[in-house]
Amino acid sequence: MSSPAEFYNSLPPISKTYGTLCFLATTAYQFGLYHPAHIALIHEAVFYRFQVWRLITNFFFLGKFSINFGIRLLMIARYGVQLEKGPYDRRTADFLWMMIFGALTLLVLSAIPIFESSFLGISLVFMLLYVWSREFPNSQINIYGLVQLKAFYLPWAMLALDVIFGSSPIPDFLGIVAGHLYYFLTVLHPLSGGKNIIKTPVWVHKVVARWRIGARPITRAQTQAQPETGSSGAFRGRSYRLNG
Template sequence: MSSPAEFYHSLPPITKAYGTVCLLATATYHLGLDHPAYIALLYDKVFYGFQAWRLFTNLFFLGPFSINFGIRLLMIVRYGVQLEKGPFDRRTADFLWMMIFGAFALLVLSAIPIFWSPFLAVPLVFMLLYVWSREFPNAQINIYGLVALKAFYLPWAMLALDIIFGSPLIPDLLGIIAGHLYYFLTVLHPLAGGKNILKTPMWVIVGAGPTAVLLFFSQ
């Protein structure tokens, strides 16, 4: 059985980087080094207060340490790793592009008042879950040892559970919409004879190479 350190080092680079930053964001909050009010997605602060960092920082805050935080972090590790080592194996740039597209789509959707959410980390994690469910639709999933179902239905089951336990509906729904948009543009539309209009751009391919950041997380 591998140690926690060995397990951490075995994680693929993009999943490792995103999960680590999410963990650090919550840790800095509990250490009093940061406050959610300074990193939340507030469009008036972005456009009128020139606080452009809010477009990025909100994507990494999963909330305070709690059971929900642990579940979301485990979702990053489980579904992100299976995607990055499975359908996206040797396609690190494509996986990074999926995350970038998802973040952009969520920012656009959140600009619509009824879809606004101050933090988009949970929707981005839910997007990962949705894409995973489409890539592994027949995988058997057991939820809390109570319900067994195919992976294809997992996002909707998780959404229903969040509603039952009092969590907000919008973050999960945003993730499903962004995930379906990505999957439709990159898989369903090309399979139907359409053109893949969401090819990974060259600047992402270059940026996903052996840069100093990725090397740091890969050591």
């Protein structure tokens, strides 16, 4: 069995970085190093006092140390890592762009009064969960040893559990909306004959290459040589995707 350090070092870069920042943000809060209001998404402070860091920092706070915090962190460690090591293997720029697009979508949605939220970290985690559920739709998931269901239904099951336990469904729902929008524009729409209108920008590829983040990407020739093994049916996943 690998040690915790070996497990941590084996994690892919984007999921590891995001999970680490979320953990550090909560740890610093528990030690009283800052107040959450200093990093919250407050639109008046952003637009009238130019505190633009709030557009980013709000994504790193998942709440104080609690069972819910642990569940969200485990969701990053499981579903984010499986995405980055699976469909996004050697496609670090595409995975990073998915996170950026999701964050931008959530920022727009949060500007709608009924969806207003000061922290969008939980929503971003739920976006990862939703995309994972579409990539691995037929995986069998056991919830608390009580219910077994296909991964396709997991985001909705987790939303229902949050409602049952008294949490607001809004953050979960926003994450599902952002995840579905990304999946529709990059997968479902192109599969129906349309174009991928949000393909990964060149500058994201340049950032990943400049900082040597992740493994080197698969070339177009290598991608075209891979056989497509996706299953058929209503809840079909994909064996690979060319995000260009």
